[in-house]
Amino acid sequence: MNSAPAPVVILISGRGSNLQAIVQAMRADRLPIVIRAVIGNNPAAPGLAIARAAGLVTQAIDHRDFTDRAAFDRALMEAIDRHEPRLVVLAGFLRILGKAFIDHYAGRLMNIHPSLLPAFKGLDTHARALAAGATRHGASVHFVGNDVDGGPVIVQAEVPVLPGDDTGTLAARVLAEEHRILPLAIRWFVEGRLSVRNGQVLLDGQVRPEQHLVAAPTGTH
Numbered sequence: 001m002n003s004a005p006a007p008v009v010i011l012i013s014g015r016g017s018n019l020q021a022i023v024q025a026m027r028a029d030r031l032p033i034v035i036r037a038v039i040g041n042n043p044a045a046p047g048l049a050i051a052r053a054a055g056l057v058t059q060a061i062d063h064r065d066f067t068d069r070a071a072f073d074r075a076l077m078e079a080i081d082r083h084e085p086r087l088v089v090l091a092g093f094l095r096i097l098g099k100a101f102i103d104h105y106a107g108r109l110m111n112i113h114p115s116l117l118p119a120f121k122g123l124d125t126h127a128r129a130l131a132a133g134a135t136r137h138g139a140s141v142h143f144v145g146n147d148v149d150g151g152p153v154i155v156q157a158e159v160p161v162l163p164g165d166d167t168g169t170l171a172a173r174v175l176a177e178e179h180r181i182l183p184l185a186i187r188w189f190v191e192g193r194l195s196v197r198n199g200q201v202l203l204d205g206q207v208r209p210e211q212h213l214v215a216a217p218t219g220t221h
Contacts, residue, residue: 003032005032005033005034006032006033006034006086006087006189006190007033007034007036007083007084007085007086007087008033008034008035008036008085008086008087008088008089008186008190009035009036009037009038009039009080009083009085009087009088009089010022010035010037010038010039010051010088010089010091011038011039011040011041011076011080011088011089011090011091011093012038012039012040012045012047012048012051012091012092012093013040013041013042013045013047013092013093013094013095014042014045014046014047014092014094015045015046015047015092016038016045016046016047016048016049016050016051016091016092017047017092017175017178017179018091018092018112018178018179018182019038019047019050019051019091019092020050020179021178021179021180021182021183022035022089022091022182022183022186023035023054023056025183025187030183030187031183031186031187031190032187032190032191033087033186033190035056036057036083036084036085037056037057037058037059037079037080037083038051038056038057038058038059039058039059039060039061039076039079039080040058040059040060040061041060041061041062041063041072041076041093041094041095042060042062043060043062045060047091047092048060057083059079061075061076061079063095069096069098070098070100072095073097073098073100073101074100076097076101077101077104080105085108086108086190087108087109087110087186087189087190088105088108088109088110089110089111089182089186090109090110090111090112090144091112091182092112093111096148097144099146102144102145102146103146105144107143107196108189109143109144110141110142110143110144110154110185110186110189111141111142111143111144111149111151112139112140112141112178112181112182113125113139113140113141113142113149114126114139114171114174114175114178115129115137115138115139115140116136116137116138116139116140116156116158117140117142117149117153117156118149118150119134120132121148121149121150122148122149125137126167126170126171126174127167129161129170130161130165130166130167130170134161135160135161136158136159136160136161137158137159137160137161137170137173137174138156138157138158138159138174138177139156139157139174139175139177139178139181140153140154140155140156141153141154141155141156141181141182141184141185142154143196143201152196152199152200152201153201154185154188154189154194154201155181155184155185155188156181157177157178157180157181158177159173159174159177188203
């Protein structure tokens with residue numbers, strides 16, 4: 001196993017809270033990576049300011065400057081590839097990426113999604129979970145496939161939907177788990193512990209029950 005920190009590029013669109021969780025894990029020596037760049041599609045994204053404050057290389061590639069998705073994807077790929085990452089992490093990146101982009105990074109493109117996939121793919125997951133009367137909700141980290149919020153699930157964390165929850169309280173509970181499982185999945189990847197067989201992610205060559213479900217710490221919900 002290569003002991004050198006693995007080069008990673010992180011893509012964001014918004015506030016950057018998952019980026020902060022990754023940086024904190026890295027600086028606490030819990031995550032053997034080096035963040036080569038943080039790239040955002042929104043120049044005003046607060047997450048880019050967080051990255052700059054952390055001393056990270058940042059770049060904004062505004063999707064609104066491109067006439068079509070393919071042109072944006074090509075510009076994004078060129079920017080990423082300059083940093084030669086081993087892994088590309090979508091940490092709150094809110095753009096649908098095309099097949100050529102996804103295929104280019106096949107097996108090394110990871111996303112965090114605020115639901116227990118395959119439930120509630122897409123947007124507004126917390127509102128939809130509440131409207132459906134779900135009793136459990138959560139977050140998933142997965143390898144990106146060509147279906148939106150598809151691709152093999154690496155790890156999930158489940159939280160209860162409590163009486164009286166609204167989208168804000170439920171979102172906060174899920175976000176805390178996102179901050180826990182995204183660094184965990186990245187660590188498994190860079191340590192060479194993940195593989196995919198027949199569309200299912202294996203950890204250390206084994207299938208873990210319930211798609212690598214990670215329980216929330218007791219007493220936190």
